[in-house]
Amino acid sequence: MIYLIFAILFSASLALALRISETFSDNRYGILVGNYVTCLVVAFILLPDKNIFAAGSRTAVLTGIVNGFLFTGNLVLMQKCIRENGAVLSSAFAKLGIVIPVTASILFLGEIPTLFQLVGIVLVIVAIWVINSEGDRGCGRRRRMGSAGLLLVLFVVSGMADGMSKVTERIGERRFDALFLFYTFLTALVLTVVLAFLEQQRTRRKIGKMDFLSGVAVGFPNYFSTSLLLASVSRLPAFIVYPSFSVGTILVVSFVSVLVLGDPISRRQIGGCGIILVALALLNL
Template sequence: MIALALSILSSTMIFVVFKLFSKFKINTLHGLTFNYVTACFCGIIFQKETVDFLAIPSFSWFPFALVLGALFIIVFNLMAITTQRSGLSVVSVATKMSVVIPIIFGLVYYNESLGFLKITGIILALIAVYLASIKTKDGIKIKRSNFIFPILVFLGSGIIDTTVKYLEGEFIAKHDIPIFSATIYAMAGVIGFVILAFQASKGNFKFQFKNVLGGIALGIPNYFSIYFLVQALRSGIFDSSGVFTINNVAIVMFSTLVGILLFKEKLLVKNWIGIGLAVISIILIAFEKF
């Protein structure tokens, strides 16, 4: 339970840092690239076992980690495009609704239990995510020509979570979690620097130290969000469908509350309803287990 709570806390901190990116006008791509470097170093630092870096490519999870690293930065860019074209609420809904993909995977591949309380909790959680994420009275409006982008964000986010669960169960030894995470972030960082190098060759790159600081501030909770999520999946407190549901809906709930407390955001009635449903969904899923 502690690992799950720390995963939720880490992901909520990511929300806070992203908000500060906007406030301090930090270049998102630059900050994100340095965030991956920071997260990579966190994985190396917290790896208790001695690391033979030359042996890392021989690990069975290595090719999957490279794919995940590429997916991290690809999905981020898709999120940026979706935000520009359809708004932040669409991105938030697409990202958090993607929890249905690892839930279905857990139920089918691992034959996880699906009782009445869990079914009700999952349905309420999805409704809660939608209601808490939509900050406009008119709801979501997406042009037909832009519809592909939130779909790709939905699929990409769901595939990332599902792959993490699969690798955690099949390939990753307990003492390899930090270096596994570091490898993912290293790959994402390399791709980020390639993009920055391309920008520099076109004369579009401007170095600002605040982008480095922003990346460091983001990278630390980013690393721990993955680290503690894997630990939560291994804790046995809930099965994977329960962990992913509670993790996602709690992140939305606490991020919304932090937005009120720190950034003076105004919530609509449906946002408060979403928060209430989030609490109920967590309780139902917890009761299913116990």
């Protein structure tokens, strides 16, 4: 459980670092490049023998590459969905993607929740929807629901990206976890650099020093939240890890945003946070 708690704290730190980085940079690709460079460097430093072509590591390499594509694809889809459906609806569908790995673990991996835990999972879904269901002011229903197919793709890709940690835990070897993370971030970095180059060609805007440094600040919590999530699913059932990780992050970010950053919070969000507390209690019974 300690790995899951720290995974939630680092995930919340990642979200808050992205929130604060907006003050210093508005070049999203610059931040992402700095982020993935940092993740890759940390991943290499933490490799036990610094051998990125270790014998018997084919599964870790392949799953890492797939995970890197899912990371980047999720980012691109999220950006496109926000433009076409608004940030609120897109965020809700992305977070609800946890339904995919949770359902797969129950149906195919024999991880059966108790009745209380099942109620907790349902409450997690309700809480995510409540917190994200206030709607985008100024966006009509037609615009927000105009790309239902794209939202469905985002839901699936986000769920697959979340579930890759469990896939790796099942088909890979624990001694290659660091290598899996290395190839995840290497793939994501290469793809992001390509996207940044295309964006620069389109806008004639280069990545500045503050863009990159903001990404570095994001990279450290990103790496450790990902690695600790992987450690969590190797020790706890997916139906506990993924819902707790998702709503736990929302709870911590909401708490810090209100008390430290002075962000406003609505009654609906307060109600959603209350549901989260009940859900976390049930999941851990």
